[in-house]
Amino acid sequence: MSTRFEFAFAPAYRLPALVFGIRPETAHVDVTDEELRVRFGPWSLVTARDNIVGAEITGGFGWLKTAGPPHLSFSDRGVTFATNGDRAVCLRFATPVAGIDPTRTIRHPGATLTVAQPDLLLRALTGG
Template sequence: MAAERQTYTFRFSPAYRLAALPFGVTPASACVVVTDRHLGIRFGPWRLVTPLDNVADAEEVTGPYAFLKTAGPAHLSLADRGITFATNRDGGVCIRFRTPVPAIDPLHLIRHPTATVTVTHPKLLAVRLSPPSG
């Protein structure tokens, strides 16, 4: 049986696209992939991979975001250690993990309890990642 795989592209605004380019973040190097077993986020050189059952929930649509706090590379929140992968200021999805995951540093010393992604269809991603009701 083939694994179900859904790819969500990032929505780049012109200013964010320009700010991200020096960090290797482009439409070709940024996406969110959800399979029946894993969540994967690629954002230029940054990667986040976790089992799908580590996703506690996904808050549909957060934002707007401050350009200086989110444009360019992946951003670490000093307040809560969350990671933000932003390509526009308008909105995205905040994904909360049961167990914090590595992503921002190559040694995996920092663990993130949340990840925010500004995909093209945030509502669809939030629905896909939300636990089944019932």
């Protein structure tokens, strides 16, 4: 069984996202008993559920640092899939995963996801 979480698109994020093929129809997070799957336009991230070692609600992102395509944090190589600057679920992985580059070379120790229902995604992933 799979539960889908849609991204929450703020008006100011829609056009920059659209330029990169990111639309409500092409952006979502699927959670199964075994894995987490993120689709963000042409980008994707997949990891086993047991690879997720931390999850928390975060937010207050600057538009320039988050609008448009996924963003790579130069400080920790985390990836941000953002469609708003308000609230997100920030995940930490035991083993870094691919997600931002087409060669799948860059590995991310964490991912930030601005889904429409961050509290429900957090609960789905942590059981809390």
